[in-house]
Amino acid sequence: MIGKLKEDRVVAGKEAIEEIYETSYYGRPKNDNLILTLVEAAHLLYREKLEIEKEGESLGFEEYFKNASLLNPYFELKYIVYKDLRERGFYVQPGVADFRVYPRGGKPGKSSSRSYVYVHSERVALPLSVLLKNLESAGNVRKQLIIAVVDEESDITYYEVQESDPTGNMEQLYPSLQTPATMLEDRVIVWDGEASGKLYENGFYGKPLDQKRLQLSLVEGAFLLKNNIIEVTTRKDDNKLNFDEFCKRAAHIEPLFQRKYRVYEDLRTRKLVPKTGFKFGTHFRVYSEVKSASKIPHSEYLAHSIGTQHEFSLPVMSRAIRLANSVRKKMLFAIEADEIRHIDITRVKM
Amino acid sequence: MIGKLKEDRVVAGKEAIEEIYETSYYGRPKNDNLILTLVEAAHLLYREKLEIEKEGESLGFEEYFKNASLLNPYFELKYIVYKDLRERGFYVQPGVADFRVYPRGGKPGKSSSRSYVYVHSERVALPLSVLLKNLESAGNVRKQLIIAVVDEESDITYYEVQESDPTGNMEQLYPSLQTPATMLEDRVIVWDGEASGKLYENGFYGKPLDQKRLQLSLVEGAFLLKNNIIEVTTRKDDNKLNFDEFCKRAAHIEPLFQRKYRVYEDLRTRKLVPKTGFKFGTHFRVYSEVKSASKIPHSEYLAHSIGTQHEFSLPVMSRAIRLANSVRKKMLFAIEADEIRHIDITRVKM
Numbered sequence: 001m002i003g004k005l006k007e008d009r010v011v012a013g014k015e016a017i018e019e020i021y022e023t024s025y026y027g028r029p030k031n032d033n034l035i036l037t038l039v040e041a042a043h044l045l046y047r048e049k050l051e052i053e054k055e056g057e058s059l060g061f062e063e064y065f066k067n068a069s070l071l072n073p074y075f076e077l078k079y080i081v082y083k084d085l086r087e088r089g090f091y092v093q094p095g096v097a098d099f100r101v102y103p104r105g106g107k108p109g110k111s112s113s114r115s116y117v118y119v120h121s122e123r124v125a126l127p128l129s130v131l132l133k134n135l136e137s138a139g140n141v142r143k144q145l146i147i148a149v150v151d152e153e154s155d156i157t158y159y160e161v162q163e164s165d166p167t168g169n170m171e172q173l174y175p176s177l178q179t180p181a182t183m184l185e186d187r188v189i190v191w192d193g194e195a196s197g198k199l200y201e202n203g204f205y206g207k208p209l210d211q212k213r214l215q216l217s218l219v220e221g222a223f224l225l226k227n228n229i230i231e232v233t234t235r236k237d238d239n240k241l242n243f244d245e246f247c248k249r250a251a252h253i254e255p256l257f258q259r260k261y262r263v264y265e266d267l268r269t270r271k272l273v274p275k276t277g278f279k280f281g282t283h284f285r286v287y288s289e290v291k292s293a294s295k296i297p298h299s300e301y302l303a304h305s306i307g308t309q310h311e312f313s314l315p316v317m318s319r320a321i322r323l324a325n326s327v328r329k330k331m332l333f334a335i336e337a338d339e340i341r342h343i344d345i346t347r348v349k350m
Numbered sequence: 351m352i353g354k355l356k357e358d359r360v361v362a363g364k365e366a367i368e369e370i371y372e373t374s375y376y377g378r379p380k381n382d383n384l385i386l387t388l389v390e391a392a393h394l395l396y397r398e399k400l401e402i403e404k405e406g407e408s409l410g411f412e413e414y415f416k417n418a419s420l421l422n423p424y425f426e427l428k429y430i431v432y433k434d435l436r437e438r439g440f441y442v443q444p445g446v447a448d449f450r451v452y453p454r455g456g457k458p459g460k461s462s463s464r465s466y467v468y469v470h471s472e473r474v475a476l477p478l479s480v481l482l483k484n485l486e487s488a489g490n491v492r493k494q495l496i497i498a499v500v501d502e503e504s505d506i507t508y509y510e511v512q513e514s515d516p517t518g519n520m521e522q523l524y525p526s527l528q529t530p531a532t533m534l535e536d537r538v539i540v541w542d543g544e545a546s547g548k549l550y551e552n553g554f555y556g557k558p559l560d561q562k563r564l565q566l567s568l569v570e571g572a573f574l575l576k577n578n579i580i581e582v583t584t585r586k587d588d589n590k591l592n593f594d595e596f597c598k599r600a601a602h603i604e605p606l607f608q609r610k611y612r613v614y615e616d617l618r619t620r621k622l623v624p625k626t627g628f629k630f631g632t633h634f635r636v637y638s639e640v641k642s643a644s645k646i647p648h649s650e651y652l653a654h655s656i657g658t659q660h661e662f663s664l665p666v667m668s669r670a671i672r673l674a675n676s677v678r679k680k681m682l683f684a685i686e687a688d689e690i691r692h693i694d695i696t697r698v699k700m
Contacts, residue, residue: 046560061563062532062541066585069534076534080559122628123536123604151628152567154537154557182412184419184426186473187504191412207504209430210396213411217502235416254473278472278501281669316666319631323673 003034003041005054005064008071010041012050020049025091025108037094038068038075039082046083074121081119081148084156088350092117096137097145101350115144117158122151122318125311128335135161135343146348149314157318157347164332164344166301168272169289174229175202181221181230183241186253188221188232190214199224204273204290217276218250218257219264226265256305259336263305266340277302280323286332303332303342310335321347353384353391355404355414358421360391362400370399375441375458387444388418388425389432396433424471431469431498434506438700442467446487447495451700465494467508472501472668475661478685485511485693496698499664507668507697514682514694516651518622519639524579525552531571531580533591536603538571538582540564549574554623554640567626568600568607569614576615606655609686613655616690627652630673636682653682653692660685671697 001019003012012020012027016034020026026044027036036044044050045064052059059067069075078098085092091102093113100113116138120126126147138145147159179195181188189209190196196214199205205224206216216224224230225246232241241249251257260283267274267286274284286301302324310333324331325347335341351369353362362370362377366384370376376394377386386394394400395414402409409417419425428448435442441452443463450463466488470476476497488495497509529545531538539559540546546564549555555574556566566574574580575596582591584599591599601607610633617624617636624634636651652674660683674681675697685691 065539066532066534070585074535076537076539076565083560121536151626152537152569153626153628154559154565155626155628157629182416184416185424186471187426187502189415189426209504210433215426215430215504219502235420276501276503276505278499278503278505278665279507279668279672281665281672315628315631318629319669319673322629322631323669323676326673326676 001049002051002053003036003044005041005052005059005067008038010036010038010050010052012036016050020044025093028093038072039078040094042068042079043083043086074119076154077121077150078119080150080154081117081156085117085350090350097134098148100143101146113143115146117146117148119148119150120314122149122314125313126317128306128308128310128312131161131312131343135163139163146350147345149318158350159321160346160348162344162346164330164342166267166272166286166332166342167270168287170203170268170271170273172202173268173271174205174224174227175199178228179230181216181224181232183221183232183234183246183249186218188216188218188230190216190230199229200293204275204287204293204296218254219261219274222246222250222261223265223268259305259307262336263303263334263340266334267303272301274303275299277304280327280329282320282324282331285329299329301330301332303334305334305336308335308337317345321345351399352401352403353386353394355391355402355409355417358388360386360388360400360402362386366400370394375443378443388422389428390444392418392425392429393433393436424469427471427500428469430500430504431467431506435467435700440700447484448498450493451496463493465496467496467498469498469500470664472499472664475663476667478656478658478660478662481511481662481693485513489513496700497695499668508700509671510696510698512694512696514680514692516617516622516636516682516692517620518637520553520618520621520623522552523618523621524555524574524577525549528578529580531566531582533571533582533584533596533599536568538566538568538580540566540580549579550643554625554637554643554646568604569611569624572596572600572611573615573618609655609657612686613653613684613690616684617653622651624653625649627654630677630679632670632674632681635679649679651680651682653684655684655686658685658687667695671695 003010012034014032017029026040027034052064093100097116097118099117101115103114118134135145145161149157175198179192181190193212205220206214209215225232226243273287273290277285280302282302282304284303285299286303287299321331333343353360362384364382367379376390377384402414443450447466447468449467451465453464468484485495495511499507525548529542531540543562555570556564559565575582576593623637623640627635630652632652632654634653635649636653637649671681683693
């Protein structure tokens with residue numbers, strides 16, 4: 001069987017439709033020809049199911065590979081992923097993203113594809129906007145979105161990306177009380193023993209400094225101040241800070257305070273319990289419900305707040321997701337837009 | 351017992367030497383007085399072992415805490431760490447770093463301290479230069495260096511920092527051969543089946559593209575080119591690239607190529623086997639020895655190359671170390687200076 005390299009396609013004759021398309025679904029039949037992408041043709045060449053000619057001369061694998069690599073940006077990466085998916089037994093067709101992948105047992109023309117697979121190099125930053133566009137394309141036709149990241153040694157990691165709508169079970173967002181507190185250098189201290197106990201026990205706010213006093217983080221302090229649970233003064237005088245003044249001071253200490261706070265408030269409003277995720281290198285670890293501070297359950301999510309202009313560094317994303325998954329948590333990226341939007345990215349095996 | 355707040359110290363009388371210093375080693379005796387740091391005095395006040403006066407007026411805990419917080423930068427953080435160490439049963443004295451900590455069973459005046467503890471907020475970047483200065487101070491007097499990182503909710507994570515001199519057991523750095531290869535977009539392909547097999551089997555270079563061909567990462571390609579194991583051409587013509595030309599092209603694809611390469615070469619020269627650490631979000635995972643590519647052992651280190659001007663973001667450092675430790679690997683930071691220097695940072699329990 002012979003295919004001819006024409007621009008960025010390989011075109012094979014009528015007999016290829018029967019021998020290649022109808023048996024293993026490479027290419028798309030068109031006017032008595034079979035049109036193959038460069039990647040499909042490379043895989044057939046490797047499998048010795050096809051010879052490829054350019055201007056009448058037969059190309060060896062090495063020659064064809066160099067040619068294709070010049071014609072198609074990231075040809076090698078796409079070939080590596082295509083080959084991997086094929087060898088795992090999936091039928092693969094080109095698509096809006098790089099590939100459409102059929103479910104096990106499914107075939108082009110017989111069933112619909114299940115996933116959109118988007119191929120990306122670990123070296124190249126992935127803009128959130130591109131990710132969201134792909135997620136929308138896939139969502140519109142109810143496909144699963146998969147990002148296939150190829151590392152510098154050509155190992156592939158597959159990530160599934162999904163919209164998420166996390167909700168918890170905390171019916172009471174905070175205890176009903178009002179108590180004074182002091183904003184110190186970068187944290188807030190509640191001095192009253194009873195109030196400290198209630199805030200810690202009913203809502204898992206802060207961390208005890210000792211038996212009587214409670215330390216709150218800046219986001220916790222801001223949230224409780226906004227809801228009139230604490231009254232905050234500084235170390236220097238007795239003037240009470242309002243919410244905006246508090247946030248302004250907090251933003252001075254932590255430049256991304258506003259973004260973190262918006263996500264904190266969103267998560268609390270979703271009846272979840274966010275606490276610092278420092279030990280996991282993320283903004284928050286998130287519990288569905290904490291009935292008592294003396295019996296802390298497993299936290300279900302790690303959440304990291306990002307802006308709409310965010311670009312994912314793939315090694316950093318890889319580390320975040322790997323760490324989250326290693327402690328059985330979902331990794332959420334919370335996008336700070338007019339409404340906070342949550343994206344769940346998980347490593348998957350194909 | 352009464353102590354007087356004088357500038358940034360609390361001074362107690364002669365009887366305190368006997369009652370406080372000689373029983374529990376708070377403060378330093380000087381001319382019939384006991385001189386306490388603000389942190390030591392706060393802990394004695396909390397424990398109700400000391401009353402503190404300022405200009406003749408007794409201060410409550412809240413008042414004293416606010417005063418001390420204004421006098422001493424990061425007073426709260428230091429207090430939190432001091433209290434934690436004391437409650438774990440250690441004797442603690444002020445030192446060149448924030449604290450000197452005595453070994454269990456050790457006491458000031460009786461034995462020498464074991465660790466220097468340096469307190470740091472998770473919010474503040476930690477310059478490598480500061481870390482190295484502390485490491486040197488501790489090393490000069492043979493103390494262990496501990497960094498106590500306090501997160502925004504006042505949880506403490508202790509890290510031990512050590513110089514490291516990693517070495518492996520690969521007696522042969524690469525197989526003896528010479529073979530052509532092509533630099534594609536961001537990787538290098540070896541086309542010869544026999545050479546591919548030897549490079550993969552004897553040295554664990556690259557990853558097979560298929561049974562005949564081998565893909566090398568850019569650092570692997572550069573190292574093998576420098577040592578005349580491969581000859582590299584581009585896709586466009588047959589001109590051979592020399593090492594400098596190769597590095598220039600690689601640096602265009604990966605801006606930090608030079609830094610990564612220097613660490614790669616250092617690790618290989620130390621008879622170790624570095625491979626990409628992408629899945630762990632670091633530059634390299636490192637094996638002591640790979641006898642055969644068909645039987646890959648556990649990798650012992652993750653290594654990340656950094657420049658001398660590096661500043662550690664503590665949440666990022668925390669994530670890197672936690673992930674490394676969770677897969678039983680040591681986390682090395684390889685500093686690119688005239689000589690590559692390795693620093694091992696590990697989470698420890700005090």
